[in-house]
Amino acid sequence: MKNCVSRRGIRTALIGTLAIAGAFVVTTTSGAQSVGVKQTTLNVQRALQRLPYYGVFDFLAFGVDRGTVTLLGYAYHGNLKSDAAQAVKRVSGVDEVADQIESLPASQNDDRIRWATFYNIYTDDFLSRYAPGGAMSARYETRSFARFPGTQPFGTYPIHIIVKNGRTMLLGVVDSEVDKTLAGVRAREVTGVFGVENDLVVSKG
Numbered sequence: 001m002k003n004c005v006s007r008r009g010i011r012t013a014l015i016g017t018l019a020i021a022g023a024f025v026v027t028t029t030s031g032a033q034s035v036g037v038k039q040t041t042l043n044v045q046r047a048l049q050r051l052p053y054y055g056v057f058d059f060l061a062f063g064v065d066r067g068t069v070t071l072l073g074y075a076y077h078g079n080l081k082s083d084a085a086q087a088v089k090r091v092s093g094v095d096e097v098a099d100q101i102e103s104l105p106a107s108q109n110d111d112r113i114r115w116a117t118f119y120n121i122y123t124d125d126f127l128s129r130y131a132p133g134g135a136m137s138a139r140y141e142t143r144s145f146a147r148f149p150g151t152q153p154f155g156t157y158p159i160h161i162i163v164k165n166g167r168t169m170l171l172g173v174v175d176s177e178v179d180k181t182l183a184g185v186r187a188r189e190v191t192g193v194f195g196v197e198n199d200l201v202v203s204k205g
Helices: 007-014 035-049 080-089 108-122 134-147 177-188
Strands: 018-020 024-027 059-065 068-075 096-099 159-164 167-174 195-198
Touching: 035 059, 035 080, 059 080, 068 080, 080 096, 108 134, 108 159, 108 177, 167 177, 177 195
Parallel strands: 024 059, 068 096, 167 195
Antiparallel strands: 018 024, 059 068, 159 167
16 A cells, blocks of 8 residues: 555545544544444544644544544654554454555655744634634744744644645634635745645534
8 A cells, every 4th residue: 555645535534524623534434323333433533632743734534434444644743653553453443444644754845834834824813713822822833943843733723734845735624614715825825835725624513
């Protein structure tokens, strides 16, 4: 299996699915779910939420089909891919894990784009409410990057910023089409970005 993520798979995970804690998007099996599958889904969700290195520059999604869990998404932190797979393998009710998480390559230019996009989005007057601690916290995180390169903000950030080879993808959940559009505008304002793919999902309440 190639170490890459199908964008169609990510979109499938996003469209018409259940958003968990503003961070994880859970795919479900077709038809009525059994109680066992629902419990396994919740257990997998909890296992991923406990991962210590999951942040705004990562994105994880998963699907449960009986005893098989498929992991999708993008990992900025080097250990996140393997840690996620190991955590899910230990979940009761999981027989097999298909790990399709892509590890993002190290790049100083991509890091610059990540942080500039983070700043533009999470300090925006309207979008800063999505940042834990608000705009002031986002500004503090941005200043911290100068002292600790290669890091990222951790916590519940609903708008995830995935950058690869100068191209940005926005993934996650927002409250309205206006917020989705504005986030895309802020991402496109970053100097040197080659393109922005806005795959944010608008919450239906």
